[in-house]
Amino acid sequence: MRVLEVNNLNVSFRQDGQEHMAVRGVSFHIDKGETVALVGESGSGKSVTALSTVSLLPDSATVSGSVRYEDRELLNVSEAQLRAARGNDISFIFQEPMTSLNPLHTIEKQLRESIVLHQGLQGDAVRGRILDLLTKVGIPDPQERLSAYPHQLSGGQRQRVMIAMALANNPDLLIADEPTTALDVTIQAQILDLLADLKRDMGMSLLFITHDLGIVRKFADRVCVMKDGEIVEAGPTAEIFANPRHPYTRMLLSAEATGRPDPVPDGAEEIASAEGLRIWFPITRGLLRKTVGHIKAVNAASFSVRAGETVGIVGESGSGKTTLALAVMRLIASDGPIVFLGEHIERHTARELRTLRRDMQIVFQDPYGSLSPRMTAEEIIAEGLSVHGVDPGRSRREMVAEIMEEVGLDPATMHRYPHEFSGGQRQRIAIARAMILRPRLVVLDEPTSALDMTVQVQIVRLLRDLQRKHGLAYLFISHDLRVVRALAHQVLVMKSGDIVEAGSADDIFDAPQTDYTRALMAAAFDLAVEEGASM
Template sequence: MSILEVKDLTVSFRQEGKVNMAVKGVSFTVDRGETVALVGESGSGKSVTAMSTVSLLGENATVGGSVTYDGAQMIGASEAELQRVRGNDISFIFQEPMTSLNPLHTIEKQLAESLMLHQAIAADAARGRVLELLEKVGIRDAESRLSSYPHQLSGGQRQRVMIAMALANKPDVLIADEPTTALDVTIQAQILDLLVELKESENMGLLFITHDLGIVQKLADRVCVMKDGEIVETGPTAEVFSNPQHEYTKTLLSARAGGVPTPVSATAETILTTDQLRVWFPIQRGFFKRTVGHVKAVNEASLSLRAGETLGIVGESGSGKTTLALAIMRLIASEGGINFEGRDIRDLSTKALRALRKDMQIVFQDPFGSLSPRMSCAQIIAEGLGVHGTDGGDPRDKVAAVMEEVGLDPATMDRYPHEFSGGQRQRIAIARAMILNPRLVVLDEPTSALDMTVQVQIVDLLRDLQQRYGLAYLFISHDLHVVRAMSHKMIVMQHGDVVEAGEAEALFTNPQTEYAQTLLAATM
C-alpha cells in the first residue's frame, strides 16, 4: 500500500465573492523509498496540491476528494491529528529558507523545538540530536553553528538546516517544494545528492515539486506534469522524457535557453573597462571600531566590454559577482580604475554621476520585489524620464512604445504589478531600463525566478534588444545554460577573485581551473 495517496483532489479559493478552482481532480500516489515529481509552471497548482495533504491552506480554501497517509484520511481530520502528522510523519522543505526560518531564534533552538514538540525530548537531551542532524546534512563544524542565526549562514547552509528540521522526527514522507531554485549549481547538486542519500537510508517517500525538468530527470522515479490545476501526463520518468504524449509536456521539455548571441562587430567601441577593481569591506572590532582585517569581496578585477557584447559573470553565492557590478555602477565604494565611455568615473561626484545614470541601468533578480506595488506599470516605466530630465513629449506615448518593444500590451499600462505574471513583471523591469536608451545594462539574475518557458522568452528578448541597439550587458547568473546562451565572454569568480576569464564558448568547452571545471560539471 502507498504511504501517501491523493485521489480526485479538488481545491478552490473564495476571493472577493468569486470561487476560483486551483486544483481539479488530481490523483497520484507516493510509495516508501520512491521519488515522485510534480512539475509544471507557476500557477499550475503544484504547491497548492502539496499543502493540501496536511491542510496547510488558508480559511478561504475548500478542499475535496481524498488524501490518505498510511491509510488514515487527512481531509476533514481533527486539528490534533493534523498537528501530530505535520512535521512528524509528513515534513516539508520550502523554497526560500530565509523566510521559513525564524530570524530571531538560533539554529539550535529551532531544531530542538521540533524535537521537544513531537518527541517530548528534554532540552538538554535535544542538543545531541541536533548536532547529529546537522552533521548528517553536511554542516561542517556543526557545534560552532548551534548559536548562529539564519542570516549568519549561506543559502546552501540554510537549506541544509531546513532539511535537518524536516528529518528531525524521521518522517515517512518528505515534501520538497522547489528546494534548490535559489541555490548555486554546485550547492544545488550537493542538496540533491543529500536528498537521494537520505531518502534511501531512511526509506522515505519523497514528493519533489519543481519547474526544472533537468532536476526531475536526475532525481525522480515517476513524474506528474501539471497544467492549470490538472495532471495532464504521468508515468515513469524515463518514459515521459523519452516519449512525451501531451503537447504541454513536449513544450516543457523543449523549453531551455539555447542558441548563441549575435557576434560583436569588429569595429564595436569599448564601453567599459576596469583596472584592478577592488572592494574590501573593513572588519571593525572594539569600542573604538578599529579595523582588524578586511572582507575581500572583490579583489583586483580587470575586464573590458564592447557595445553589443555580453560579459557573463558566474560563481557561487558570496563570490563577488553582484558586488563587482554594483562597484562598476558606482553604487558602492571601490578602489581601482572604472572607465565608462572613455571617461574615468571612479572619482566623479554624485551630481556628475547623475548625468551618466541614464546610460547605466540595472535589471534585478526578483521582478516583484523590485517593482513598487503602489505604482502602476506606466508610472514605474516612466519614472526615469522625470528623474533624468528626458521627459519631453507625452510620457505615456513613450511608455506605450517601449511596452510594445518588450512584448507587453500598452492597454495594460494602468495595471499594478500584482496583476501581471512573473514573466510580464520582468518585462516591465526591462522596459523601465530600456526607456532611457542606456549603453550598459547590468542583468543581475534576471531569469532565476522564472519558469523555463518564460526564461526562453526573456533570453530571446534580451538578445533581440541587444542586437537592435548595440547594448552592452553585464550578465550575472548561476544558471550556466542561460549564461552560455547570452554571453560572448565570461569570467568565473571565487572568493572575490577572478579565477578564469575568456571567450564564453572556449571556457565552457575547455575550462582550465579546477573550480571552473567543478562549476561547469554541476550543470551537465
Template sequence: MSALLEVRDLNVRFSQDGGTVHAVRGVSFEVGRGETVALVGESGSGKSVTALSTVQLLGESARLSGSVRYDGREMIGAGDKVLRDIRGNDISFIFQEPMTSLNPLHTIEKQLRESIELHQGLRGAAVTERIVELLTQVGIREPRTRLGAYPHQLSGGQRQRVMIAMALSNDPDLLIADEPTTALDVTIQAQILDLLADLKARTGLSMLFITHDLTIVRRIADRVCVMKDGEIVEHGPTAEIFANPQHPYTQMLLSAESVGVPPPVPADAPVVAETEHLKIWFPIHKGMLKRTAGHIRAVNDATLTVRAGETVGVVGESGSGKTTLALAMMRLIHSEGGIAFQGRQIDGLNTRQMRPLRSEMQIVFQDPYGSLSPRMTVEQIISEGLTVHGVEKGRNRREMVAEIMREVGLDPAAMDRYPHEFSGGQRQRIAIARALILRPRLMVLDEPTSALDMTVQVQIVELLRDLQQKYGLAYLFISHDLKVVRALSHKVMVMKNGDVVEAGDAAAIFDAPQTDYTRALMAAAFEGRAA
C-alpha cells in the same frame, strides 16, 4: 510497490473576492514506499496547493473534495488530533526559502530542539546528541560549533541543510520538498540533491518533489506528474517522459531547456565599459573607537571589457563578488582601480559629475516582485527615470511608455494597472522597459531570470537578445544559472571569494574550463552532480 500516499480526484477551490478560484482540478496520483514522485509545472499550476492539501494546510478559505489517503488513512475531513500526529512525524515539509521558514530570533539548536521535544519526548542531553547526529547526517561540518548560530550566520546551503535536518528529526516516512533548491547556487544545489538521494537510499524515505526545473527532475525522480492549470496533463516514469513526451505542454517544458547561443559581436564594436585591476575591500571596524581590524575582500583584482552588442557573463556562487563588481562599475560603491565608460575615465568623478551619465547605465534586478513599487502604476514605474533625467523635447511621456512597452512585448493598454496584476515574466518585462526607456549604453542584469519559470526564462533571454541586436546594448550579465549564461554571453568571467579564477570567450570556458572550480560549476550545472 505499495502506495504510501494516494490522491484521488482531488479538487481545491478558494473563495476569493466573492467568487471561487478552482486551483486544483481532479488530480490523481500516488507515491509508493521508497519512491520519489515529482510534481512539475510552472507557477500557478497547482503544485504547491496539491502538496499542502495532503495534510490540510491550506487555510479556512479552501474547500477540498476527493480523497487523500496516507498509509490507508483519509486526510480530507480528518480531525485535528489525527492531522497533528501525522504532520512533522509521518509527513515533513522542506520549503523553498529557508530564511522565511527558520525563526531569525532563535538559534539552530533551539529550533531543532523544539521539534524533537514536541514530537519525540526527548529531554536534556539526549536532545542535544540527537541534534548533533542530525546536523552530521545532513553534512553540516563541526555541528557542535553551529548549535548557537542564528540563521543569518549560515550560508544559503547550510540553512537549507538545517531545514532538512528539521524535516528529518522525527524520522518521517514521507518528505514533501517544495522547490528546495531554487534559491541555491548550482554547486550547493547539487550537494542538496545528492544529500536527499543518499537519505532516500539509506532510510527508504518516500519523497514528493515539487519543482519547475526539469534538470532536477531527471536526476532525482522515479516518476513525474506534469501539472498545468490545476490538472495533471501527463504522468509516467521519468525516463519515459523525457524520452517521449506526449502532451504539447510537456514538450514545451522540455524544449525550454535549450536556448542556443548569442549572435557574434561585430569586430569593430566600440568598448562601452571597462575596468582595470578593480579592488573593493570593505573595512571591518571593531572596538569603541571603530578601528579597522581587517577587511572583507569582496573583489580583489578584476579586469574586464564589454563592447557594444556584447554580453559579459559574471558567474560564481553567492558571496563571490559578482554584484559588488557590477555596483562598482556603475560607481554606486567605492572602489580602487580604473573604471572607464564610453572612453572616459570615471573612477575619479564625484556624484554631481556622474549624474549626466546615469541614464546611460541602467540595472535590472533579480526579483521582479521586490523591485517594482506596488503603489505605482506601470506608467509611473517605467517613466520614473524620465522624471529624473528629463523627457525628450517634443515627446509625450505616455507615448514614450507605450512605445517601450510594445518593444518589450507588453500591451500599452495595461499601463494604468499595478504590478500585482501581472505575472512574474510580465513584471520582469516592466523592469526591463524601465531601464530601456532611457536608451542606455550599458545594462547590468543581476540575476534577471532566476525567479522565473523555465519557459518564461527563455522568453526573457530571447527578448534581451533582440534588444541587444537592435540597439547595440552592452550587457554585464550576473547569474549562477550557467545555462542562461551560456545562451546570452559572448565572454565569461568566473569569480570565487572575490578572485577572478578564469575569464575568456564563453565557448572556451564552457567547453574546456581550465580550473577545478570552473569544472565544478560546469559539472553541477550540466551533469546534475557535484564535481
C-alpha cells in the same frame, strides 16, 4: 506501503466575488521511499496541490476531495492534528528562503525552535544537531554561521538553511517546492545527492516540485505533468522522457535556451571596465568596533564590457559575482579604478553619480521581491522617469506602453498589480523598468533562475533582441551555465572572490583550463569530472 494518496483534489479561490479554479480533479500517490515529481509551468497548480496536502492554503481557498497520509485523512481535520503531521511526519522546503526565514532571528535560533519543539533536545545536544544539519547541507564554517542573520547569507546559503530546517525532525515525507532554484549547479548536485542519501537511509518519500526537467530526469521515480490545474500525463520518469504522449509534455521537454548572441560589432565602444578591483568588508569586534580582519569578497578583479557585448559571471554562491557587479555600479564601496563611459567613477560622490544612473540599470533575481506590491505595473515601470526626468515631450503612459510592447507585455495590463501577473510577466516588468531609461549597461543578476524552462527561453530571446536593437552591454550573473552559453560573449569564472579563469565563452565552455571550471561544467552538463578535479 503507500505514504500519501491524493484523490480527486479540487481547489478554488474566491476573488472579486467569484470562484476561480486552481486545481481540478487531481489524483496521485506516493509510496514509501519513492520520489514523485510535479512538473509544469508557473500557474499550473503544482504548489497549490502540494500546499493542499497539509492545509497551508489561505482562508479564501475552498478544498474538496481526499488527502490521506498513511491511514489518516488530512482534509477537514483539527488544527492540532495538522500541526502534528506538519511537524513530525511531513516537512516542507519552500521556494523563496528570504520570505520564509525570519529576518530578525539568527540562523541558530530558527533551527533551535524547530528542534526543541519537536524533538525535545536541550543545551549542547541542540547545538550539536544544528551544526550537524548545517554541515550536511553544505554551509561553510557552520560554527561561524550560527550567529548570522538571513540577510548576511547568500541566496544559496539561505536555501540550504531552509533545507536543514525541513530535515531537522527526520520527516517521513518531504515536500520540496523548487528547493534548488536559487542554488548554483555544484551545490544543487550536492543537495540532490543529500536528499537521495536521506531517502535511501531513512526510507523517506519525496514530493518534488520543479521546473527543471534535468533534475526530474536524474532524481524522480515517477512524474506528474500539470497544466491549468490538471494532471495531463503521469507515469514512470524513464517512460515519460522517452515517449511523451501529451503535446504539453513534449513542449516542456523541448524547452531549452539555445543559440548564441550576435557577434560584437568591430570597434564597439567600451562601456565599463575595472582594473584590480577589490572589495573587502571589515570584521569588527569590541566596544570600539576595532577591525580585526576582513571578509575578502572580491580580490583584484579586472574585466571590460563593450556595447553589444555580454560578459557572463559564473561561480558558486558566495564567490563574489553579485558583489563585483554592484561595485561596478557604485552601489557598494570598493578599491581600484572603475571606468564608465570613459569616465573614472570610483571616487564620484552620490551627486556626481546621479547623472550617470540612467545609463546603468539592474534587473534582480527575484521578480516577486523586487517589485512593490502596492504599485501598478505602470507606476513600477515609470518610476525611473520621475527620478531622471527623461523625454519631457512625451507622456509617461505613452512611454510605458511602448516599452511594455517591446518586452512582450500587453499595455492594457499596465493598471494591474504584480500579484496579477505570472512569474515570467513579472520579470518582463522588471526588465521594462530598466530598459525604459535606455541605459548603456544593464546588470542582470540571475534574471532567469526563478522561471520555468519555457519562460527562460522567452527571456533569453528577449534579452538578445533588446541587445541587438539597442547595443546594450550586459553583465550577466547566473548559476545556469546553459543560459550563460546562450547569451555570453565573454565569461568570468569566480571562486572565493577570485577570477580563476576568464576568456571567450567558446574557450571557457569547450576547453576549460582550471579544475574548478571543469567541475562547474560537469555539474551543469552532467559530464564526468576528470580525475583530480577539485572544488
